């Protein structure tokens with residue numbers, strides 16, 4: 462792709478919203494995924510990842526807003542969307558008593574791939590996911606990692622341009638996870654656009670060129686992985702109010718190496734600490750020790766950093 466042409470969107474959502482009863486699981490999501498992206502869709506458990514992917518996969522209607530996939534509206538042109546996507550749900554029934562090839566042949570038939578062509582198609586996708594050796598095996602006899610790769614083979618059978626993969630690496634051991642990621646890289650090289658969800662940023666940051674982070678149904682970040690790191694490294698912010706001279710308080714704080722910046726804001730002082738690991742009690746200590754009269758101290762309420770930290774470490778709520 463040349464650098465001067467703007468990348469073509471594979472997925473665009475506009476104010477995408479979904480209620481379950483009165484609870485908003487997704488609130489006004491505006492998202493663009495470009496063609497060729499290996500896009501990480503990140504959020505803690507309950508953030509709204511599955512809801513979003515199910516809407517994109519035409520299995521769930523949005524309560525408001527729109528989503529367009531490769532030019533097709535997911536509600537109005539659902540059939541067209543289904544032809545260009547491969548959706549791997551978070552949990553899919555495994556047909557334990559079926560053989561690997563039987564299973565894929567069945568799905569090939571569902572997509573109306575002619576019988577004469579199906580054998581080659583099945584062989585091709587098995588090759589791609591590294592399961593050629595397991596053709597005749599019963600699905601129930603495969604390891605969890607192999608079953609996940611078979612799930613991937615299934616969504617590749619009709620050669621879709623866009624893959625929607627809902628936590629495909631969850632529950633896999635490190636080795637199986639690496640194998641899965643290798644396959645995704647290969648699929649990206651083949652020109653596929655891939656959206657993969659996870660509640661662990663570090664699981665995806667090495668393979669995805671772009672990520673977004675959602676929390677409680679709202680988008681809190683979309684862009685390159687490095688941007689997440691940059692936002693995290695900005696340090697935590699504490700607001701203080703003093704009844705003594707604010708200039709004196711500012712000077713007191715600025716002499717501390719843990720403090721990056723102090724600026725007045727709405728009658729308070731906005732104190733940016735140099736690192737996330739700094740305990741904010743050093744702010745109170747510096748002020749009180751220096752003789753300033755501290756009357757209020759609170760941490761930034763956004764909680765953004767907390768979310769970033771949580772998804773980075775793979776912790777969930």
Ligand SMILES: Nc1ncnc2c1ncn2[C@@H]1O[C@H](COP(=O)(O)OP(=O)(O)O)[C@@H](O)[C@H]1O
Nearest residue numbers: 481485486504505506507508509510511512513
């Ligand atoms: N069918 C449903 N009925 C009611 N609430 C639901 C349903 N599915 C999901 N939710 C709620 O919607 C929110 C988002 O869920 P989900 O999209 O599954 O998040 P994620 O996949 O990120 O864990 C959660 O609070 C969840 O409990």
Ligand SMILES: [Mg+2]
Nearest residue numbers: 510511512551
């Ligand atoms: Mg989910």
